[in-house]
Amino acid sequence: xxxxxxxxxxxxxxxxxxxxxxxxxxxxxxxxxxxxxxxxxxxxxxxxxxxxxxxxxxxxxxxxxxxxxxxxxxxxxxxxxxxxxxxxxxxxxxxxxxxxxxxxxxxxxxxxxxxxxxxxxxxxxxxxxxxxxxxxxxxxxxxxxxxxxxxxxxxxxxxxxxxxxxxxxxxxxxxxxxxxxxxxxxxxxxxxxxxxxxxxxx
Amino acid sequence: xxxxxxxxxxxxxxxxxxxxxxxxxxxxxxxxxxxxxxxxxxxxxxxxxxxxxxxxxxxxxxxxxxxxxxxxxxxxxxxxxxxxxxxxxxxxxxxxxxxxxxxxxxxxxxxxxxxxxxxxxxxxxxxxxxxxxxxxxxxxxxxxxxxxxxxxxxxxxxxxxxxxxxxxxxxxxxxxxxxxxxxxxxxxxxxxxxxxxxxxxx
DNA sequence: GTCTATATTAAGATAGAC
DNA sequence: GTCTATCTTAATATAGAC
Numbered sequence: 001x002x003x004x005x006x007x008x009x010x011x012x013x014x015x016x017x018x019x020x021x022x023x024x025x026x027x028x029x030x031x032x033x034x035x036x037x038x039x040x041x042x043x044x045x046x047x048x049x050x051x052x053x054x055x056x057x058x059x060x061x062x063x064x065x066x067x068x069x070x071x072x073x074x075x076x077x078x079x080x081x082x083x084x085x086x087x088x089x090x091x092x093x094x095x096x097x098x099x100x101x102x103x104x105x106x107x108x109x110x111x112x113x114x115x116x117x118x119x120x121x122x123x124x125x126x127x128x129x130x131x132x133x134x135x136x137x138x139x140x141x142x143x144x145x146x147x148x149x150x151x152x153x154x155x156x157x158x159x160x161x162x163x164x165x166x167x168x169x170x171x172x173x174x175x176x177x178x179x180x181x182x183x184x185x186x187x188x189x190x191x192x193x194x195x196x197x198x199x200x201x202x
Numbered sequence: 203x204x205x206x207x208x209x210x211x212x213x214x215x216x217x218x219x220x221x222x223x224x225x226x227x228x229x230x231x232x233x234x235x236x237x238x239x240x241x242x243x244x245x246x247x248x249x250x251x252x253x254x255x256x257x258x259x260x261x262x263x264x265x266x267x268x269x270x271x272x273x274x275x276x277x278x279x280x281x282x283x284x285x286x287x288x289x290x291x292x293x294x295x296x297x298x299x300x301x302x303x304x305x306x307x308x309x310x311x312x313x314x315x316x317x318x319x320x321x322x323x324x325x326x327x328x329x330x331x332x333x334x335x336x337x338x339x340x341x342x343x344x345x346x347x348x349x350x351x352x353x354x355x356x357x358x359x360x361x362x363x364x365x366x367x368x369x370x371x372x373x374x375x376x377x378x379x380x381x382x383x384x385x386x387x388x389x390x391x392x393x394x395x396x397x398x399x400x401x402x403x404x
Numbered sequence: 405g406t407c408t409a410t411a412t413t414a415a416g417a418t419a420g421a422c
Numbered sequence: 423g424t425c426t427a428t429c430t431t432a433a434t435a436t437a438g439a440c
Contacts, residue, residue, distance in 0.1 A: 028233060031230060034435085046435085046436080109370075110312075113371070116377075148400075154394075157368075162363050162364065165360075171314055175318075175322070175325045176359075192356075195401050199396070211423090214423090236416065237415075246424065247417090248424075249423075251416085
């Protein structure tokens, strides 16, 4: 789908991808059907297959179109900024993404839990290189005594897991907090702020 | 399957559940087929359905037989023990479960991400009650000044997310650590020990 | 570009012999 | 209890009219 598109094509493709995100993120790839995506998009099933050659193609298009956005917050971590603030800001952005884009988070979670069959190359390549580069930045901050000495890779994993948990395990979080917090995010932010502040203070 | 069983029945049921765990944890419920489970168990497809009435029944039997084991570490948290040590021990046991039972972790993760259709009652009931009870224990420790003032529910969420991440996102963790750590767990343990020690110290 | 109708295959489940 | 063969349904994908 790299050809130039008319307005109606563009609009339908966007509609399909949004419907597919809704469905795939909730039921996983195999658990989702073209009928569900057709229903969610308001288009007919054969019409989906006019825009995409197959169900798989829709899924792949979704994953790759979202991968960049997903990694943007980590890319934004600036080696020239204030170390503790840069890491906290990265955590905040990730937490906001869980809150504002939970479907995207669950789409990736489903994919990775099931062995990342469709995005393994990206993980082994682009993602690993980005993480390694940022881990070096963090290691430099540690060497300069700006933050406490923690394993940079595991620090990044912990930011991922702590923030994505609120999107991926949303049902469980809300069940457990029922009657206490209607919106888990304000408390999550306060808790994670404290956690990372204490962790990173030398 | 509450009737008394012969030895051969018992053995086959165990074999089926183990094969089902292998398959369901990797592909999710809908992504798994009875053919795959039959192949993994060494039994024929109709034979699976001699022991269980349906695919769904196998999945439900798996989930409920594992739920208890899954919550045991939290149950073991002792209000009369040393507060910081009890919480650290809980985290350690959860990390060991990720390392030793990653399939179980992914089975639950798949289920919860997709909205927990089959275990919502348990989450709203048994799980919530257990967490609320343990949150009270933690709150008492805080009131007594034994540990720092952190939100008990979010503390428990953070233990879940940080430890289960190593099982659920195993593929990603290992890809990112390729060439650095063959086994992520020793570094994970050291990192999480530091994290929770700093967090909980008043 | 969009639809109805349909071909094709995969997967859950059952029948019935042994 | 276990198997081969088969029924049935659901789901991907295509054909062909408009």
